[in-house]
Amino acid sequence: MAVEAFGLTKRFGNFTAVDHVDLSIREGEIFGLLGPNGAGKTTLVRMLTTLMRPTEGTAKVGGYDILREPDEVRKAIGLVAEKLILYPRLNAVENLMFFGRLYGMEGEELRRKVDELIEMVRLEGFKDFPIGGYSSGMRQRLNIVRALLHDPRILFLDEPTAMLDPQSIRFVRDLIKDLRKGGRTIILTTHIMEEAEELSDRVGIIDHGRILVVDTPEGLKSKLGVSNLLEVFLELTGRDLRDRAENRIPIRAVGRM
Amino acid sequence: MGFKRIAYVTMVMAHKDLLDFWKAKMLVVAFTLFPIVMMAIFGYMFPSITSANPYAGKFSSPYGRLPIAIVNEDGGRAGEEIADRFAQLASSTGLFEVRDFASLEAAKERMTEGKLKGVLVIPQGFTESLSSGRQAILTIIVDDTNPQAASSIFGQASSLVRIISEGVAASRISGLGAGADPMALLEPIGLERRPFVRGSATTFQFLAPGFMALTVTLGTLSGLAATISREKEQGTLDGIMVSPVPRYTVVVSKVLAQTVRGMIQSFIILAVSMLFFGVRVYGSPLLMVLTMFLAVLSFSGIGIIITAISGEQETAMTSLMLINMPMTFLSNVVFPIEQLPWWLQVVGKSLPLYYSADALRKIIVLNAQIHHIAPDLIVLALYSLLTLSAAIPIFVRSVSR
Known part of the structure; x- marks a missing residue:
């Protein structure tokens, strides 16, 4: 198993963002983690990537315990977070070289890897410009390959196509399909159902911090007798807007998320 | 993880911070102008009568x-x-x-x-x-x-x-x-003043070392708060935290980068004071560097703790003002501390700026040797040790909640 969670829980004050999640993600699969806004997707990913300590429970990622062997977990994973992990004043090469060095890469090896990744997302012509001047699409392409510097076996992508134009969305989705080559496990959070349907081998639907169901997109559709994943999603998570008073997060917790 | 690797990633992160700083051209300009403007204002505010004037001593x-x-x-x-x-x-x-x-x-x-x-x-x-x-x-x-x-x-x-x-x-x-x-x-009995300090000790000679210490301190505090909370808010801190580097090296690298920035700024101050306002350095430059290094270090812990507790940039900056203003006026930098009532003197002397300003002044004006300023340096070193050893766990906790 690439990821195994055991009763993983995160509370902020009285608010429970992730509630006793048990989850198994297989080696080499693309796993879609679906849920409405505020369902707990990002909190779950942050715990699995060692950025946040669970209140209860634990998980194994790449075979290592997130609490006891965080550095081994970190070597095994790559993260494309919701926010860009890039310094706007630095250019593409400087950004990638910096993060590469944090993974212990140096010299010619690092240089080659950086060039290869920049070419992979077709930014050769822009590699000397500060990335603050890039378009959102260019930035996100670079942001994704930033997570690949050390060839991680497991890649977390948190809403990788939010805010992108159709061309960039297409490019990013094709890139994700490419990235699974060689047996890499990909965990993708999204609330765009067509994306999940196109890319995922299996999906897990999460709401109010709980995993409601895990299955293949086809399995879910036939189980509920609907024609697409969006109907599955609305059937399971309800059709009402989410902004109800009991869903509010205490303001002090917001800064930590 | 070996010491070499830890030192290496710390340097890599400090280098990145300085590179990031260097790329913000307008910031570099303001950073350079700030000490020049500050010293120019105070230089003209407290002019000195030149020794050529026959009434100079009066x-x-x-x-x-x-x-x-x-x-x-x-x-x-x-x-x-x-x-x-x-x-x-x-x-x-x-x-x-x-x-x-x-x-x-x-x-x-x-x-x-x-x-x-x-x-x-x-x-x-x-x-x-x-x-x-x-x-x-x-x-x-x-x-x-x-x-x-x-x-x-x-x-x-x-x-x-x-x-x-x-x-x-x-x-x-x-x-x-x-x-x-x-x-x-x-006047059957007269009193003549003979300078203890070579040349004439002007008010500016008193002020310049204090301002060096003050600028370094203010720069360190606001610099640390700005870079840490910016990285948190823009999300780049996650990129560092998700890589296999020890958490504390992030803190150490930030302090290192700020130290370099602070020292550059204070040497600009010194250069302006010497070139335009006749300030003379009688002591050892090496001792000055050591003092300045401790001055930055002594405040780094405080800056990190405030930033970690504040969570975001505006709160951090506003909280820092709470320390900055009293510190400026109570630490013997602008006004002699003897002017203050005893309890304000206690407050002033509990801030590390008092000791760094004091040590720098003694080096620059009195040519003090290391044994003269040892008490100051020991206080600064203890301050650094205590605040940084508190700051590191607080920072680590604040980023992994």
Whole structure:
């Protein structure tokens, strides 16, 4: 198993963002983690990537315990977070070289890897410009390959196509399909159902911090007798807007998320 | 993870911070101009009389060229003479700019408008008193809206009147004949000030080391708060935290980068002070570097703790103001700490800035050696050790909640 969670829980004050999640993600699969806004997707990913300590429970990622062997977990994973992990004043090469060095890469090896990744997302012509001047699409392409510097076996992508134009969305989705080559496990959070349907081998639907169901997109559709994943999603998570008073997060917790 | 690898990633992160700083051109410009502007303002605010001036020893921290008026209500010859002599001395010392006014009312009117800082009145009957051997009294009316300026004006005017008065007395005594030393009769016991410091210790010589320490401190605090909370908010901190580097190296690298920035800024201050305001360094530059390094280090922990607790940039910056302002005025940088009531002195002396300013001043002005400033350095080192060892776990906790 690439990821195994055991009763993983995160509370902020009285608010429970992730509630006793048990989850198994297989080696080499693309796993879609679906849920409405505020369902707990990002909190779950942050715990699995060692950025946040669970209140209860634990998980194994790449075979290592997130609490006891965080550095081994970190070597095994790559993260494309919701926010860009890039310094706007630095250019593409400087950004990638910096993060590469944090993974212990140096010299010619690092240089080659950086060039290869920049070419992979077709930014050769822009590699000397500060990335603050890039378009959102260019930035996100670079942001994704930033997570690949050390060839991680497991890649977390948190809403990788939010805010992108159709061309960039297409490019990013094709890139994700490419990235699974060689047996890499990909965990993708999204609330765009067509994306999940196109890319995922299996999906897990999460709401109010709980995993409601895990299955293949086809399995879910036939189980509920609907024609697409969006109907599955609305059937399971309800059709009402989410902004109800009991869903509010205490303001002090917001800064930590 | 070996020490070499830890040192390496720390350097990599510090280098990235400095590169990121260097790329923000406008920031670099402001960063360079800040100490220059600050020193220029204070340099002109506290001008020093050059040693070439014959009256150099008589005044400590003069306000230059203050506009004052002379109103002569006397009409006698001695009144005229005194007015001329005062005006002449005022311009040769550069202390006042004297204007004549016909009436006290007109002069007071101008003072209310703020165009005059004081009015020297030669009252009716001045010549008569003087010639009949009684003490003749001059009156000065001073703009009291700024008490500190007012007392300086009074002090400066008194010094000038004293010079004139001594002249008058001397000529009278020598008129009595018998070869008596006029000064011996007038002032049987005199007090002469001999400088402890080579050259003349100007107010600016006192201020420059303090400002070096202050700039480094303020720069460190706001720099740390800005870079840490910016990385948190823009999300790049996650990129570092998700890579296999020890958490504390992030803190150490930030402190390192800030230290480099702080030292650059303080050397700009030193250069400006030396080139334009006649400040001289008598002590060892190496000792200065060591002190400055400890000055930055002693505040880094505090900066990190405040930033970690604040969570985001605006809160962090506002919380820092809470420390910055009192520190500026209580740490013997601008005002001598002896002016403060005892409990404020305690507050001042509990801030590390007091010790870094003190040590720098002793090095620069008194050529102090390491054993002279050892107490200061030990306090700074202890401060650094305590605050940083508290700051690291607080920072790590704040980023992994």
